[in-house]
Amino acid sequence: MQAIANWFQQLYESTGLNFSVFYDAYDWDRYLGGLKMTLLLSVTTILLSLMIGAVGALLQGSPSMLLRLPINAFVVVFRNTPPLVQLFFFYFGLGTMLPAVEAAGMRVPLLSNVQWAIISLSLFAAAFNVEIFRSGIEAVPRTTIEAAEALGYTRLKAYIHIVLPLAVRVCLPALNNNLVNLLKTTTLAYAIAVPETLYAVKQIWSESQNVLEMMVVLLATYGILVGVLVWLMHRWEQAMRIPGYAR
Amino acid sequence: MRRRQKVFGALEVLKGISLSVRKGEVICIIGPSGSGKSTLIRCINALQPISSGSIQIEGIEVSDPRLDKLALRRKVGMVFQQYNLFPHKTALQNVMMAPIHVLGQKRPEVEARARALLAKVRLAGKEDTYPGELSGGQQQRVAIARSLAMRPDIMLFDEVTAALDPETVKEVLVTIRELAEDGMTCLLVTHEMNFAREVADHVYFTDRGVIVEHGPPETLFTAATDERTQRFLSQVL
Numbered sequence: 001m002q003a004i005a006n007w008f009q010q011l012y013e014s015t016g017l018n019f020s021v022f023y024d025a026y027d028w029d030r031y032l033g034g035l036k037m038t039l040l041l042s043v044t045t046i047l048l049s050l051m052i053g054a055v056g057a058l059l060q061g062s063p064s065m066l067l068r069l070p071i072n073a074f075v076v077v078f079r080n081t082p083p084l085v086q087l088f089f090f091y092f093g094l095g096t097m098l099p100a101v102e103a104a105g106m107r108v109p110l111l112s113n114v115q116w117a118i119i120s121l122s123l124f125a126a127a128f129n130v131e132i133f134r135s136g137i138e139a140v141p142r143t144t145i146e147a148a149e150a151l152g153y154t155r156l157k158a159y160i161h162i163v164l165p166l167a168v169r170v171c172l173p174a175l176n177n178n179l180v181n182l183l184k185t186t187t188l189a190y191a192i193a194v195p196e197t198l199y200a201v202k203q204i205w206s207e208s209q210n211v212l213e214m215m216v217v218l219l220a221t222y223g224i225l226v227g228v229l230v231w232l233m234h235r236w237e238q239a240m241r242i243p244g245y246a247r
Numbered sequence: 248m249r250r251r252q253k254v255f256g257a258l259e260v261l262k263g264i265s266l267s268v269r270k271g272e273v274i275c276i277i278g279p280s281g282s283g284k285s286t287l288i289r290c291i292n293a294l295q296p297i298s299s300g301s302i303q304i305e306g307i308e309v310s311d312p313r314l315d316k317l318a319l320r321r322k323v324g325m326v327f328q329q330y331n332l333f334p335h336k337t338a339l340q341n342v343m344m345a346p347i348h349v350l351g352q353k354r355p356e357v358e359a360r361a362r363a364l365l366a367k368v369r370l371a372g373k374e375d376t377y378p379g380e381l382s383g384g385q386q387q388r389v390a391i392a393r394s395l396a397m398r399p400d401i402m403l404f405d406e407v408t409a410a411l412d413p414e415t416v417k418e419v420l421v422t423i424r425e426l427a428e429d430g431m432t433c434l435l436v437t438h439e440m441n442f443a444r445e446v447a448d449h450v451y452f453t454d455r456g457v458i459v460e461h462g463p464p465e466t467l468f469t470a471a472t473d474e475r476t477q478r479f480l481s482q483v484l
Contacts, residue, residue: 147331147390150292151345151397152320161348165335244379245334 018210021217027204034200035221041117041186041196042225046179048122053129057137057167058159060130071130078127083120084188090120091192117189125182132174136167169240176233180226187222197221262456268434270400273427275443275464276436278453279479284436287453288403291434292323305400317349324399328406330386332378338365338389339374342396350397357396364392368422384415388422395426402426404435440483444468452476 008022021031056074059067078086091113098110111119140163148158168175187198198218205214264287268274276284289295291302293309293316302309307319332341342361346352365374368388378386387407394402404423408416420442427433427446437443443450444464451461452471460473468484471477 141331143327143329143331144333146294147325147327147333149316150294150320150323150325150327151393152317152349153345154317157348161344162333166333169335240335242335242379243377244381245377 017213018208019213019217020204020208020210021214024208027208030200030204031197031217034195034197037114037194037196037200038186038225041114041121041189041194042183042229044118045121045125045182045186048118049125049129049179049182052122052126053133054164056126056130057133058156060134061137062155074123075127075130078124079131083124083185084191086124087117087120087188087192091116113189113192113194117186117192117194121182121185121189124185125178128178128181129175132171132178133164133167135174136169136171137163139170140166169242172233172237172240176230176237179233180229183226183229184222264453264456264458266451266458266461268401268432270432271430272448273433273446274435274449274451275447276434276451276453277438277440277443277479278451278459281455282453283456284453285405288325288405288434288436291401291403292320292325294325321350321397322400323403324394324397324401325403325405326387326390326394326407328409330378330383330390330410332386332390332393334378337375337377338370338381338392341378341389342393345393346396361392361396364395365389367395367425368392369418382415383411384418387411387415387419391419391422391426401432401434404433404437406436406438408437408439438483440468440480452479454479 005023008019012018012020012023020027022028056071060071060075062068095109095111095116100107101110102108144166145158145163148162153162186196189196190198190202193199201214201218201221205211208214264283266274276287278284286295290297291304291309293314297310300310304319304322307322308314309319333344336344339358339361342364343354343357346357346360347354362371362374365371368391370385370388370392373381373385373389378389381389390407391402407423408419411419416439420439423433423435424442424446435443435447447464449461450464450467452459452467452473452475454475460467460471460476467476468480471480
């Protein structure tokens with residue numbers, strides 16, 4: 001570790017390229033903190049958006065108008081408006097309307113900016129996931145569902161055990177795309193001062209005057225994060241491959 | 248006591264059909280395409296609603312709007328033309344799923360039964376194979392085992408050999424015949440006339456939504472009285 005720090009210190013002294021995060025412990029900690037926050041945002045929003053998407057797609061296929069209508073409205077609203085505006089709406093709009101609570105002798109908002117970011121981004125991505133899951137569900141043959149019905153499966157049980165597992169396999173490539181987008185969209189949380197990677201790096205470059213170098217670090221960070229996500233999704237896709245099941 | 252299962256119906260596809268099946272009987276329904284054969288047996292397990300009339304299966308009224316579909320479908324198993332296995336599950340899992348998910352039975356007990364059923368349909372050794380890796384005839388036999396795992400009282404077969412290669416038709420028919428010999432009540436929609444003749448206790452000939460003629464196979468196949476039945480049989484036999 002020390003060798004790496006020394007190398008970057010030397011690089012700075014000889015060329016003026018200042019990758020302060022790699023030799024300055026204070027900058028490194030801030031960067032690491034940002035990275036952790038980005039990971040927290042990504043993992044929670046991915047999981048939440050998948051859950052909301054799956055439930056939404058189930059309700060969207062329901063015979064009841066009362067269930068379908070709210071889901072369709074949700075999809076339209078969250079798909080047709082910019083995610084940054086949604087974030088502002090939640091944090092500045094709804095956030096200020098909620099009552100404050102007492103915590104450690106201070107009055108703090110009921111939901112923190114991190115929580116609002118998670119809620120907002122999850123809903124944004126979920127709207128797309130609903131549509132993605134729907135495309136997968138529609139690809140499941142009607143006759144397969146009929147076979148489940150004939151065996152006594154209820155709509156919900158057939159959805160959980162048969163329709164969803166098959167639908168996910170069909171829509172994985174599209175899901176992959178949306179989750180990659182979601183990971184990158186977590187940078188929007190910057191706008192409500194969530195200390196994620198972009199926010200942390202911005203702070204570093206403001207103080208150390210190394211915009212270009214930190215930009216490179218930032219881009220490389222997201223490039224690697226998305227690479228890992230894509231690799232994981234690919235592994236998942238492979239694990240779910242059904243022998244002899246040609247589409 | 249002899250339980251009586253009645254099927255009455257008056258539908259748009261089916262215009263006033265009346266037939267009854269006794270426990271342990273094997274009934275074959277034959278007739279030209281579009282005559283409502285499949286519709287008829289799909290009505291029996293409520294896959295298709297009936298607009299008027301009445302279907303009773305061991306005291307369950309299928310046309311009742313508050314019909315307990317689960318109770319009905321526990322009694323009535325169904326096998327489809329296109330097998331409709333769950334492609335993401337192995338043969339064994341396909342057979343085990345419904346008893347565990349629907350009936351909440353214990354896994355070890357269900358697994359033992361499922362293995363026995365697969366052996367019964369001559370698929371021992373194929374337990375861990377996925378449907379996509381099996382031939383049509385093998386898939387159809389898994390589908391039969393899957394249906395039997397629910398321990399139904401009646402089995403419906405909807406043209407189960409129509410999608411099969413000629414050489415695999417026989418293995419499926421052998422399985423069904425064994426079932427019939429075991430005393431299972433069976434309703435078959437079929438184009439296999441020789442098979443119908445051999446296993447059926449009673450054969451119904453349908454055309455354009457009505458039962459034109461019915462009777463024991465030896466009578467229907469050799470001494471049909473209705474002109475439409477005669478014409479159909481002369482074309483297929």
